[in-house]
Amino acid sequence: MKKSMKSRRLARLWAAVVVAMMCAVALGLAACGGSSQASSAASGSESASASEAASSEAASSEAASSEAAESGASESAAADAGMVSFTDSSGRTVEVPANIERVAVTGPISQMCMLTFAPDKMVGLSNELSAAETKYVGEQYASLPVYGQIYGGKGDFNKEAVAAADPQLILDIGEAKKSIVEDLDEIQAATGIPCVHVEATLGSYDEAYTMLGELLGQQERAAELSEYCKNAYNATVDGLKKVDPDKFVKVAYLLGDAGLNAIPKGSFQGQVVEMAANNVVEVENATGSGLGAEVSFEQIAMWDPEMIIFAPDSIYDTVADDPSWSTLTAVKNGNYYKVPGEPYNWVHNPPSVNQILGMQWFARLCYPDQFDDNISDVVKDYYKTLYNYELSDDECAELLKNAEPNA
Secondary structure, three states: OHHHHHHHHHHHHHHHHHHHHHHHHHHHHHHHHHHHHHHHHHHHHHHHHHHHHHHHHHHHHHHHHHHHHHHHHHHHHHHHHOEEEEEOOOOOEEEEEOOOOOEEEOOHHHHHHHHHHOHHHEOOEOOOOOHHHHHHHOHHHOOOOEOOOOOOOOOOOOHHHHHHOOOOEEEEEEOOOOOHHHHHHHHHHHHOOOEEEEEOOOOOHHHHHHHHHHHHOOHHHHHHHHHHHHHHHHHHHHHHOOOOHHHOOEEEEEEOOOOOEEOOOOOHHHHHHHHHOEEOOOOOOOOOOOOOEEOOHHHHHHHOOOEEEEOOOOOOOOHHHOOOHHHOHHHHOOOEEEOOOOOOOOOOOOOOOHHHHHHHHHHHHHOHHHOOOOHHHHHHHHHHHHHOOOOOHHHHHHHOOOOOOOO
16 A cells, blocks of 8 residues: 555656656747747848948948049049149149140240240240341241230230130249239139249249259250359359459449439349449339339439449440530449340340340459450350350450440
8 A cells, every 4th residue: 555655656756747847848949939039030130230231331332433433534534634743933733734845925034035945835925026036046936926925014915815826834934923823823714724933033044944844844955054054153153252242333224215214223123233233223112124213314423333334225325425424433434334135135124044144244344353254255155055046256246345344
């Protein structure tokens, strides 16, 4: 009996264990199913996010590729057009053709420099060439169209005529006006033609020609002219160093049909005179005009210069016989001279590369004993180098008539 009851208790206990195990298994399966569904949902969400990210990344990549393609196309177009960046003397960075064959100049200074450097690239003139100019620079350039100048008394630069000449570049050379950036930006916008400024002063023509060589792809010619200008300037400076600045000769540079216009002290046109002499012409509001400042004979008499130089078309030929002028110290002592004027006035008009010759001449006129070379040889070398023109002895003597130191 006891054994039977014990057996029954064991059977019930075992049955309970089995039921418990079965419940546990069922609960486990249910948990697994929920977990599987949650996992599937999470997996689906992650897959959607990954898909969206991939799509976004693909879109970004496509946009980047498109931008790169456009940029590449732009660079390719620029390369095909042969454009390069050039920073001019005013600090403007301009896109210009890599190979420039057609140039428009902005005025007489630019024109003179180009006639010595690359005249075959010019599409026109700022002003007509005289017979004296064509003799040295070539008659073939006299027939080029004239379209005026930006600066100076005329200020008649014809943008339409320039555009019609179809230049690849508009070139300004010389002194940088205060408004140079605005002026060139305005012309460039109006014409659609790149505009560049190259600064050139009495002591920097070597640098100016070097820059022109880089811009126009004529480095060999640029090097020749740069070296000449540098050597000429340095030789002049070295000679003047032998002279006490306090003993610089007192000079007036007079022009006009009455001799009553003067190049004032401190003007751009007065660089040659002031490099080698004491310019006595001091006036208020010194003009930058090539016509000089109007003065009276009484003012000139008060200054009473030791030396006078007259412009080519002034009154050199008549002052000795004039009762008033003959009272001046310079005229009484025969210490007055006529500035040579071919192909341009050597001293100031226009104040361009002609001044490189002018400074060499004027320094030797004032202080002939401080220089070892012959002024005629200096003149011939200039014409040969800048104009490729061989001056004869007679031509050189004619140029220097009334312009050499008194014995």
